[in-house]
Amino acid sequence: MNDSSPLIPELDTACATRVGRYLDTLTKPPGSLGRLESLAVTLAAVTGEDFPRVSPPGVVVFAADHGVAEEGVSAFPQAVTAQMVANFAAGGAAINVFARRIDARLEVVDVGVASDLPAPGVVHDKVRPGTRNLAREDAMTQQEAQAAIAVGRRAAERAIKAGCRCLIVGEMGIANTSASTAMLAALIDVPVAELVGPGTGVTGDALAQKLAVIEAALIAREADPDDPMDVLARLGGLEIAAMVGAYLGAAAKRLPILVDGFIATVAALTACRIDPSLRPYLIFGHRSQEPGHDRVLAALDADPLLDFSLRLGEGSGAALAFPLLEAAAAMLAEMATFAAAGVDNHEAH
Numbered sequence: 001m002n003d004s005s006p007l008i009p010e011l012d013t014a015c016a017t018r019v020g021r022y023l024d025t026l027t028k029p030p031g032s033l034g035r036l037e038s039l040a041v042t043l044a045a046v047t048g049e050d051f052p053r054v055s056p057p058g059v060v061v062f063a064a065d066h067g068v069a070e071e072g073v074s075a076f077p078q079a080v081t082a083q084m085v086a087n088f089a090a091g092g093a094a095i096n097v098f099a100r101r102i103d104a105r106l107e108v109v110d111v112g113v114a115s116d117l118p119a120p121g122v123v124h125d126k127v128r129p130g131t132r133n134l135a136r137e138d139a140m141t142q143q144e145a146q147a148a149i150a151v152g153r154r155a156a157e158r159a160i161k162a163g164c165r166c167l168i169v170g171e172m173g174i175a176n177t178s179a180s181t182a183m184l185a186a187l188i189d190v191p192v193a194e195l196v197g198p199g200t201g202v203t204g205d206a207l208a209q210k211l212a213v214i215e216a217a218l219i220a221r222e223a224d225p226d227d228p229m230d231v232l233a234r235l236g237g238l239e240i241a242a243m244v245g246a247y248l249g250a251a252a253k254r255l256p257i258l259v260d261g262f263i264a265t266v267a268a269l270t271a272c273r274i275d276p277s278l279r280p281y282l283i284f285g286h287r288s289q290e291p292g293h294d295r296v297l298a299a300l301d302a303d304p305l306l307d308f309s310l311r312l313g314e315g316s317g318a319a320l321a322f323p324l325l326e327a328a329a330a331m332l333a334e335m336a337t338f339a340a341a342g343v344d345n346h347e348a349h
């Protein structure tokens with residue numbers, strides 16, 4: 001971590017204890033709202049508020065390209081990254097739809113798209129136009145990875161300044177399942193074959209080729225598994241580094257963070273290796289179809305809210321899970337207590 005990075009505060013355990021007790025005074029059998037109750041306690045511990053608010057949420061989508069796309073590891077061409085950024089700007093992507101449903105502030109950040117298309121409203125904070133091809137050389141220098149982390153921190157700060165109470169972090173980047181799979185194999189020391197998956201829809205011989213490319217890259221790059229910045233720079237991506245920065249920046253300001261799918265969770269694992277005090281600020285939105293997602297969730301001891309067979313990215317699964325956080329906060333703020341409602345509490349007998 002950079003010396004100037006703000007520290008992540010400890011959880012407010014006193015607030016969590018108070019909220020845990022208060023939950024048992026509400027008109028329901030104790031514990032009957034299950035994980036919604038645990039979520040409420042987590043939100044209290046993270047925010048330090050007895051009645052935490054999670055709305056409005058901020059959604060930040062980081063977009064960038066990957067040099068490794070030239071190895072034929074994706075079902076789609078690299079140009080789709082810039083085309084989807086234009087689609088985000090026009091409001092037509094899945095994340096636009098879901099962000100509107102939850103009244104989110106949506107920001108799209110170009111941290112490293114290889115080509116530019118007109119995309120009004122997109123924040124240009126480009127570190128470089130795509131990473132280098134990690135099959136041939138390090139994807140980024142340490143300085144580029146740090147610069148991309150700083151892009152993420154700035155985006156989190158803008159969301160906080162705009163009044164957002166929760167951060168949903170998404171990504172768009174053709175070939176980024178190759179980069180994130182390589183990073184994960186390095187970080188948890190698991191064979192690539194146990195992690196690799198279809199991404200946008202790679203199957204058959206093309207999937208075997210993707211596996212071979214990632215395996216060879218992992219050997220050639222010699223990333224130090226005990227140095228998350230080294231893994232990030234050699235094997236990662238600009239949008240993955242930006243996600244790391246956004247998580248760290250949001251947690252430093254006590255914002256609950258909803259983590260999206262496979263790539264977002266590999267970024268989360270990387271960020272937790274950089275600063276383990278981040279972990280309790282992360283709430284995991286969903287279990288992606290990408291096979292490596294289970295392994296990275298297990299490495300983080302994470303139990304995601306939804307299991308909806310998604311494999312889109314963009315922050316879509318996290319945005320779909322957000323209403324559960326809203327419900328947890330509303331349960332605390334709006335439910336009547338046994339005393340106020342005149343309902344007999346079995347504990348009184």
Ligand SMILES: O=C(O)c1ccc[n+]([C@@H]2O[C@H](COP(=O)([O-])O)[C@@H](O)[C@H]2O)c1
Pocket residue numbers: 073074075076171172173174175176177178198199200201202260261262263264288289290293310311312313314
């Ligand atoms: O979030 C996920 O779990 C997820 C799983 C598979 C694919 N994606 C998205 O698909 C793109 C990467 O897939 P690929 O095949 O190009 O590596 C990238 O834009 C991601 O947002 C996302």
Ligand SMILES: Cc1cc2nc[nH]c2cc1C
Pocket residue numbers: 076080084171172173200312313314
């Ligand atoms: C169309 C398309 C949309 C996406 N959104 C996130 N990743 C994506 C990949 C593709 C190919």
